[in-house]
Amino acid sequence: MKQKMIEKKLDEEKNNKNQNIKRILRKRPLLIAGPCAIEDKESLYEIGKAVKESGAHVLRGMAFKPRTKPESFQGLGELGLQILAEVKRTLSIPVVSEIVDTKHIDLFYKYDVDILQIGSRNMDNYELLKEVGKTDKFVLLKRGYASTLEEFLGAIAYLRNAGNNNIILCERGIKAYASSTRNILDLGIVNILKTLDETKDLTIIVDPSHAAGRRDLVIPFGLAALAANADGLIVEVHNKPETALSDKDQQITLEDFKSLAVKTNRLISTSKLLNKF
Numbered sequence: 001m002k003q004k005m006i007e008k009k010l011d012e013e014k015n016n017k018n019q020n021i022k023r024i025l026r027k028r029p030l031l032i033a034g035p036c037a038i039e040d041k042e043s044l045y046e047i048g049k050a051v052k053e054s055g056a057h058v059l060r061g062m063a064f065k066p067r068t069k070p071e072s073f074q075g076l077g078e079l080g081l082q083i084l085a086e087v088k089r090t091l092s093i094p095v096v097s098e099i100v101d102t103k104h105i106d107l108f109y110k111y112d113v114d115i116l117q118i119g120s121r122n123m124d125n126y127e128l129l130k131e132v133g134k135t136d137k138f139v140l141l142k143r144g145y146a147s148t149l150e151e152f153l154g155a156i157a158y159l160r161n162a163g164n165n166n167i168i169l170c171e172r173g174i175k176a177y178a179s180s181t182r183n184i185l186d187l188g189i190v191n192i193l194k195t196l197d198e199t200k201d202l203t204i205i206v207d208p209s210h211a212a213g214r215r216d217l218v219i220p221f222g223l224a225a226l227a228a229n230a231d232g233l234i235v236e237v238h239n240k241p242e243t244a245l246s247d248k249d250q251q252i253t254l255e256d257f258k259s260l261a262v263k264t265n266r267l268i269s270t271s272k273l274l275n276k277f
């Protein structure tokens with residue numbers, strides 16, 4: 001009997017927590033910001049505090065980094081998630097972190113990560129999709145860097161078929177033959193996803209950081225994405241971008257994020273005004 005009551009209470013708490021995150025994810029524009037990788041507690045706290053004050057709704061910070069080269073910084077692993085949990089508690093902000101392997105699911109529960117990111121390199125990792133789909137966590141699914149719309153829809157179906165419909169979609173740029181930026185930002189897909197029955201009710205965001213690959217273009221790409229109907233942005237922000245351990249060319253400063261947040265709100269007010277006429 002006592003056990004039943006405890007279970008009921010835990011279920012209620014989980015339900016309330018999920019409702020709270022759902023409410024936060026409905027913010028427009030939804031702003032997710034933070035460093036590419038968690039490097040240490042002090043910097044994550046400084047970045048988290050600053051982006052929250054500027055208006056970010058969710059803090060990003062990766063503990064497991066899939067990198068092109070094995071000698072590159074791979075993330076702090078479990079220690080990173082532990083730091084993320086501490087900063088989340090102190091700042092009282094939901095967090096998103098990337099999961100790269102099914103064997104880490106328990107760790108993401110242990111450290112209470114609210115949103116599991118499935119990164120571009122793993123969009124078609126079907127075993128990962130099936131296992132993450134079985135969890136009751138929110139999922140941020142990034143489009144594969146060379147994925148077609150059909151393939152993206154397939155990945156969404158894997159999550160749904162496994163029982164998870166708490167999905168946020170993210171366009172982060174795709175590879176192209178000739179590109180002037182790290183990737184080509186495909187804003188067309190944002191609008192297409194907004195019209196398809198399978199996806200129109202999902203939150204659809206854009207990652208201008210990995211699309212641009214360079215700091216000076218992150219704000220224009222972000223604003224373009226919002227003007228083109230995206231529900232929000234996920235942006236890499238660092239307190240000292242030039243010495244960041246990963247993606248140092250594309251992380252924007254705390255001040256730049258503040259300016260981006262102000263501009264996004266102005267843009268949204270203007271579009272609301274324009275839509276009136």
Ligand code: PEP
Binds near residue numbers: 119
């Ligand atoms: C990231 O968001 O940290 C990341 C690695 O992005 P992507 O999977 O889009 O390359």
Ligand code: MN
Binds near residue numbers: 037246
């Ligand atoms: Mn990155």
